[in-house]
Amino acid sequence: MTAVGSSTKVVLGGTRGGPDVATLRQDRWWVQPVVTVSILTAFVIYSTWAAFQNKNYYVGFDRDLISPFYSPCLATSCEAGASNSGFLIHTPGWFSPALLILIFPLGFRLTCYYYRRSYYRAFWWSPPACAVSDAHASYSGETKFPLIMQNLHRYFFYAGLVFNVLLTYDAIRAFRQPGLGFGVTVGTLVLVTNATLLWLYSLSCHACRHLCGGQVRSFAQHPWRHKFWKFVTPLNAKHMNFAWASLVFVALTDVYIRLVASGAITDYKLF
Amino acid sequence: MSDVTMRVWRGDANGGQFEDYTVTQQEGEVVLDVIHRIQATDAPDLACRWNCKAGKCGSCAAEINGKPRLMCMTRMDQLPEGPVTITPMKTFPIIRDLVTDVxxxxxxxxxxxxxxxxxxxxxxxxxxxxxxxxxxxxxxxxxxxxxxxxxxxxxxxxxxxxxxxxxxxxxxxxxxxxxxxxxxxxxxxxxxxxxxxxxxxxxxxxxxxxxxxxxxxxxxxxxxxxxxxxxxxxxxxxxxxxxxxxxxxxxxxxxxxxx
Structure with missing residues (x-):
């Protein structure tokens, strides 16, 4: 029994009311964790498989489409035409270029406030749902290593912005069809949608909202930052939607380009 | 009007248990109304805090079917079929029945x-x-x-x-x-x-x-x-x-x- 330091007398360890059970909830509280585990596990398995494939990530014949998992392609092992950068890291031919870059989008999502909520609940059961007991005997939250590293989220946000610019460039490149001129294909729309969703996910990020204007004490003294803050705040309210939509769509984009690159389907030209 | 079983936690720091009360639920009632009827009929010594009955004082917070809710703002007809479980807030030490030391x-x-x-x-x-x-x-x-x-x-x-x-x-x-x-x-x-x-x-x-x-x-x-x-x-x-x-x-x- 320990007293909390204040003039109000508080005793810790008092007897609690109610039965000693994990939860008295009668609704299907377990549905949300199950759905989260299913989607995130499927994404991790697919993206790991795709990252190690080291093939079928670029369509360079009549089209200019690159998978977001492999862009920017910075390795000497990149397929011909896939890299637009003069900067290439020397790698052996078997090395997948995706492995050089995926840490940044992965880190951005791993430290994202919304995903933290989701995986702490679904994978770590801390807690699995509201008013359902934590699965762990002790708890220190994000005060110790490694979880204290979640505070690096804003750096991954900055890196994410760089990736968004590069993936937007990829989407613009997708309008170009080598040998045929300018046009719009299904692949173009896929890359444009992917870039749009990633921008929405980044701009709705809590760190972005803070850096835009949330960190100031007085909006009146910072009118421009107040304007930015007011722009991103409604987006922030939809952060969960953008998080899931962009996650699923980035995988679908890779699937589409992989199918086109392998010759399984043709990238249909719209106009 | 229908009968409903209210499973209410009764006890204090020395221990406690659920007690079932079957009461008639009337149209438009909230959980706090039913608790008051139990006090008026079956258990005059049932302890609960309440004040405004309008969701603005926060006094009647308890756990209804395992979730923290205000008793005065929880309509009986929005709860699922079956017994309604009411327990005191789990995080704070119990004083008596539904009343905790906050x-x-x-x-x-x-x-x-x-x-x-x-x-x-x-x-x-x-x-x-x-x-x-x-x-x-x-x-x-x-x-x-x-x-x-x-x-x-x-x-x-x-x-x-x-x-x-x-x-x-x-x-x-x-x-x-x-x-x-x-x-x-x-x-x-x-x-x-x-x-x-x-x-x-x-x-x-x-x-x-x-x-x-x-x-x-x-x-x-x-x-x-x-x-x-x-x-x-x-x-x-x-x-x-x-x-x-x-x-x-x-x-x-x-x-x-x-x-």
Whole structure:
């Protein structure tokens, strides 16, 4: 029994009311964790498989489409035409270029406030749902290593912005069809949608909202930052939607380009 | 009208058990109405707190079917079929039946360093509407303490009460930290002694708030980001050095007097 330091007398360890059970909830509280585990596990398995494939990530014949998992392609092992950068890291031919870059989008999502909520609940059961007991005997939250590293989220946000610019460039490149001129294909729309969703996910990020204007004490003294803050705040309210939509769509984009690159389907030209 | 079984926790610090009461549920009733009928008929010694019956005093917070809710705002016809389970808030020590000792929260309230405005300018203090609006949401809090109750940091780990202020007080800290006339810097205090890092933003506080305050998005996460500014961001640290701005230590912030 320990007293909390204040003039109000508080005793810790008092007897609690109610039965000693994990939860008295009668609704299907377990549905949300199950759905989260299913989607995130499927994404991790697919993206790991795709990252190690080291093939079928670029369509360079009549089209200019690159998978977001492999862009920017910075390795000497990149397929011909896939890299637009003069900067290439020397790698052996078997090395997948995706492995050089995926840490940044992965880190951005791993430290994202919304995903933290989701995986702490679904994978770590801390807690699995509201008013359902934590699965762990002790708890220190994000005060110790490694979880204290979640505070690096804003750096991954900055890196994410760089990736968004590069993936937007990829989407613009997708309008170009080598040998045929300018046009719009299904692949173009896929890359444009992917870039749009990633921008929405980044701009709705809590760190972005803070850096835009949330960190100031007085909006009146910072009118421009107040304007930015007011722009991103409604987006922030939809952060969960953008998080899931962009996650699923980035995988679908890779699937589409992989199918086109392998010759399984043709990238249909719209106009 | 139909009969419903109310499974109510009866007991005190020496122990307790559920007792079933079968009562007639009338159209439009809330859980608190039915509890009052039980008091009037079957169990006059059943203890529960209540005051306004309008969702504005926060007194009648309890756990209905395992979830923290205000008894006066929970309609009986919106609950699923079957017995309705009513227990006291789990996080706080029981006094009797549905009444708990919430003085942990008052102790935390005492620790909040007060607003510390600068010396009064000749033409008085001025607040602009956009700054007034920012803190309006936080002032809706009715102190029902359901956010504190549902927060697993102290609900499932009693020891953490020594190191953790809880969502209700993070709202208060956020309101003060966003106040344009406040000169206190509580960021080190919030990190070191109020346990902001214990919050893993699972948003249960937001889910149960009867005033629909976006506790996590608008108070806790902005506070976490401010702590990052103060503690974990070398770019922000460099900016402070260049502009020669200093922040107060937790100790200094904790002893700032009220004006």
């Amino acid at each position: 003085s942990f929260n008052y102790a935390q309230a005492e620790k909040v360093p007060a607003l510390l405005p600068p010396p009064m300018p000749a033409d008085g203090y001025r607040m602009f509407q956009q700054d007034v609006e920012r803190g309006q949401e936080f002032r809706k809090c009715i102190e029902c303490f359901m956010c504190q109750d549902v927060c697993h940091v102290i609900r499932d780990h009693e020891d953490n009460k020594q190191y953790y202020a809880g969502p209700r007080f993070f709202i208060r800290y956020a309101e003060l930290e966003m106040h344009p006339l406040d000169t206190n810097d509580r960021r080190d205090l919030i990190r070191e002694e109020m346990g902001l890092g214990y919050c893993n933003i699972t948003k249960c506080c937001t889910e149960v708030c009867p005033e629909h305050i976006k506790i996590t998005d608008n108070a806790i996460i902005p506070l976490k980001e401010r702590v990052v500014d103060a503690q974990y961001d070398p770019v922000a640290w460099l900016g402070r050095k260049i502009r020669r701005k200093t922040k107060r230590s937790a100790e200094e912030a904790a002893v700032q007097p009220a004006p």
